[in-house]
Amino acid sequence: MPFIQFNEGPNAGQSHEVPEAGITLGRDYTANVQILDTRVSSAHAMILFEKGNWWVYDLQSSNGTLLNGSETEAGTLEGGDTITIGASTITFHLEGNAQAISEPSARETLGKRSAAEPSNDAELVAELSASYERMREQLSQVIVGQHEVIEQMLIAIFCRGHALLMGVPGLAKTLLVSTLSHVLDLGFKRVQFTPDLMPADITGTEILDDDGTGKRAFRFVHGPIFANLVLADEINRTPPKTQAALLEAMQEHHVTVGDRTYHLPEPFFVLATQNPIEQEGTYPLPEAQLDRFMFNIVVDYPSAEEELQIIKQVTGNHKVRIETALNADDVLKLQQVVRRVPVADHVVEFAATLARASRPKQKEAPDFVRELVAWGAGPRAGISLITAAKARAILHGRHHATTDDVQKVAYPVLRHRILTTFSAEAAGVTTDDIIKMLIKYYKPEAELDI
Numbered sequence: 001m002p003f004i005q006f007n008e009g010p011n012a013g014q015s016h017e018v019p020e021a022g023i024t025l026g027r028d029y030t031a032n033v034q035i036l037d038t039r040v041s042s043a044h045a046m047i048l049f050e051k052g053n054w055w056v057y058d059l060q061s062s063n064g065t066l067l068n069g070s071e072t073e074a075g076t077l078e079g080g081d082t083i084t085i086g087a088s089t090i091t092f093h094l095e096g097n098a099q100a101i102s103e104p105s106a107r108e109t110l111g112k113r114s115a116a117e118p119s120n121d122a123e124l125v126a127e128l129s130a131s132y133e134r135m136r137e138q139l140s141q142v143i144v145g146q147h148e149v150i151e152q153m154l155i156a157i158f159c160r161g162h163a164l165l166m167g168v169p170g171l172a173k174t175l176l177v178s179t180l181s182h183v184l185d186l187g188f189k190r191v192q193f194t195p196d197l198m199p200a201d202i203t204g205t206e207i208l209d210d211d212g213t214g215k216r217a218f219r220f221v222h223g224p225i226f227a228n229l230v231l232a233d234e235i236n237r238t239p240p241k242t243q244a245a246l247l248e249a250m251q252e253h254h255v256t257v258g259d260r261t262y263h264l265p266e267p268f269f270v271l272a273t274q275n276p277i278e279q280e281g282t283y284p285l286p287e288a289q290l291d292r293f294m295f296n297i298v299v300d301y302p303s304a305e306e307e308l309q310i311i312k313q314v315t316g317n318h319k320v321r322i323e324t325a326l327n328a329d330d331v332l333k334l335q336q337v338v339r340r341v342p343v344a345d346h347v348v349e350f351a352a353t354l355a356r357a358s359r360p361k362q363k364e365a366p367d368f369v370r371e372l373v374a375w376g377a378g379p380r381a382g383i384s385l386i387t388a389a390k391a392r393a394i395l396h397g398r399h400h401a402t403t404d405d406v407q408k409v410a411y412p413v414l415r416h417r418i419l420t421t422f423s424a425e426a427a428g429v430t431t432d433d434i435i436k437m438l439i440k441y442y443k444p445e446a447e448l449d450i
Contacts, residue, residue, distance in 0.1 A: 145306040158391040227265065341401055
């Protein structure tokens, strides 16, 4: 079978077989081959067999695709041809053993590490599991309780996903996100969304500047979106035009101002908050933008014991010193490890069935879905279920994902992708209730505490 071999770039040493149906190359986690390079678009290029030949197609990328040094939109491939994407040079081979080439350089996919650092995925899983405990320990000095919320936020980050935090005011959502940025040593910016916020207030703008010699030229001033971790506070309070500017950054990891494209720092995440009870003067997020959020995390009230501890901690002389558990490079490397966590076929089938069964017009849909659901989850939900299950598995020190992992992440993945009918709303049935019924329908032995 034909295969590609990475010679330079972040994936140097890797080789991947290319089936006739093709593979996609890009920066997004949904690509068949993920390339963590800011010069690579989310879906950058595709290689497939078509019309009796092998072809490479540029998928309208920002920086283009080179074939043997020349930019191309579509070109036929021969054995030994070189494809250039960002900093990556890739050789196309018509036949050979991709696995034999890949194995000696497997550790290269995680970057160069010293001899004292982990050199295989098993050791990296153990390292991440230990780091998870350190992160929880550091966060617990500031945030009381909210263990599920913390775990779900970390899962989203290690999956390169974005998260929407739903909760009433005063539950420390902003404090949680800012503390998390300290623990992970990530650049942090907070944007308070208001009705008069403009796209340039987020992305940045060009200003006419004097360079000191009397000449004037336009200079781009970076907006708050240029950070590793961006908190979009009360995202539903800004108009759709501003929401759309944020959508490009979330999906493509770059912003476009005029005729120039500016890439965002990696890793890049958006954690947005919404107040579920006060809806006056708000602009609900359209379904297309909601689908870009991997998780919809519910931040609930603390327990009685936790609330007592919060009051004592805030009103007393409580001082903490937060220590970093990981840094940006560690996060990027561990994101690659998540992609390689094995998943059995029956686990993938369970995730796909949950997503498909949420659609009332699918044959898999149970009767209660046909009655209570107006619109179900799309294919991105199944992808998110499996990716999140992988991340949850390694956070708990396991080397494979299970149906229990899928079940645990089903609520944050599906709750914003299911639209209920008027009958469901009148009966007080929520999307969480529907997800619970779906899990019980396809996995009767499941424990359904959430």
